[in-house]
Amino acid sequence: MDVKSLKKEKYKAVFVLKGTNPSYVNMLRRAIINRVPTMAIDEVEIVENSSALYDEMLAHRIGLIVLKTDLDSYMQKSKCKCGGKGCARCQLDITLNIKGPCTVYAEDLKSKDPQIKPVYPKTPIAKLLKGQNIKLSATAILATGKDHAKFTPGLLYFQGFPSIQIKEAKNPTEIAQQCPKGILKVSGKKIQIIDLPKCDLCKACEDFAKESVKVEGSQEDFIITLESWGQLTTKEILTTAIDSLNEQLDSLSGEIKKIK
Amino acid sequence: MIIPIRCQSCGKPIGHLWEEYKERLAKGEDRKKIFDELGLERYCCRAIFLGHVDLFDTIARFKKS
Numbered sequence: 001m002d003v004k005s006l007k008k009e010k011y012k013a014v015f016v017l018k019g020t021n022p023s024y025v026n027m028l029r030r031a032i033i034n035r036v037p038t039m040a041i042d043e044v045e046i047v048e049n050s051s052a053l054y055d056e057m058l059a060h061r062i063g064l065i066v067l068k069t070d071l072d073s074y075m076q077k078s079k080c081k082c083g084g085k086g087c088a089r090c091q092l093d094i095t096l097n098i099k100g101p102c103t104v105y106a107e108d109l110k111s112k113d114p115q116i117k118p119v120y121p122k123t124p125i126a127k128l129l130k131g132q133n134i135k136l137s138a139t140a141i142l143a144t145g146k147d148h149a150k151f152t153p154g155l156l157y158f159q160g161f162p163s164i165q166i167k168e169a170k171n172p173t174e175i176a177q178q179c180p181k182g183i184l185k186v187s188g189k190k191i192q193i194i195d196l197p198k199c200d201l202c203k204a205c206e207d208f209a210k211e212s213v214k215v216e217g218s219q220e221d222f223i224i225t226l227e228s229w230g231q232l233t234t235k236e237i238l239t240t241a242i243d244s245l246n247e248q249l250d251s252l253s254g255e256i257k258k259i260k
Numbered sequence: 261m262i263i264p265i266r267c268q269s270c271g272k273p274i275g276h277l278w279e280e281y282k283e284r285l286a287k288g289e290d291r292k293k294i295f296d297e298l299g300l301e302r303y304c305c306r307a308i309f310l311g312h313v314d315l316f317d318t319i320a321r322f323k324k325s
Contacts, residue, residue, distance in 0.1 A: 051323070052320040066273045120273055120275070123265055123276040124263065124276075124279070127262070127316050129320050132320070152271055155272070230273060
């Protein structure tokens with residue numbers, strides 16, 4: 001397998017993966033959604049809530065807040081030495097105590113661990129009028145997308161690497177104009193392709209001139225886009241997902257060896 | 261009522277973008293331009309912003325404390 005990076009932003013990575021197959025990339029996609037752990041608030045104890053949001057609604061919104069995750073210093077409750085009772089290695093206390101009038105932002109959450117804090121501090125949780133206030137304590141845990149979608153670290157999507165075959169055409173200018181991404185360019189009587197990875201296989205050019213243009217997505221090479229929601233970096237997401245797949249395969253091969 | 265913290269469809273965090281969106285919209289900027297610059301590229305996230313009505317301040321007045 002061969003990896004080539006196309007684009008790298010803070011929370012987004014686009015790369016080409018060559019010499020694989022759709023099921024393998026899909027396995028990777030599902031591992032990222034279901035098996036990569038992140039931190040999120042899981043339990044909320046409300047002491048006082050006189051805001052216009054119901055307690056359930058408030059707890060739901062607080063649960064969805066994206067927390068920066070440190071995978072080295074926390075572990076999942078099921079794998080923790082304390083046996084799931086909850087200790088400093090598997091859970092984190094967060095409190096919120098605020099009096100109106102104001103807008104309550106995610107940055108108002110007071111975390112005991114300075115490493116684990118909201119990634120987007122200006123996320124509005126609620127608005128308070130004069131005399132309204134919120135007081136609550138919450139527990140954040142490390143868990144996976146299998147437990148709740150809020151723990152999902154990001155999104156991976158992929159398409160086959162495009163190949164455009166152009167034979168001689170009578171009306172090259174009109175064919176080139178069909179492309180919504182503008183990657184076809186006419187030079188003389190021939191059509192040239194500029195920036196091939198930008199093609200999203202819409203096949204507008206093929207529909208227009210079936211006899212001279214053929215667009216196909218590869219079944220072996222893929223353009224993969226990985227978006228992180230901010231808890232982990234894109235690299236951490238990929239390596240953790242691959243580690244979890246390895247773990248599963250190891251346990252499978254262990255079970256198979258036990259069969260006589 | 262109040263802007264959702266994440267996109268209901270894809271899960272992308274969008275709540276923190278609302279105040280900037282509202283500010284820039286009031287200045288008369290084009291919606292497409294704001295969405296592109298905020299990084300809302302999928303139509304699920306864009307639709308939440310387009311369809312959202314900020315009624316939270318109105319509703320808060322009817323709350324009995």
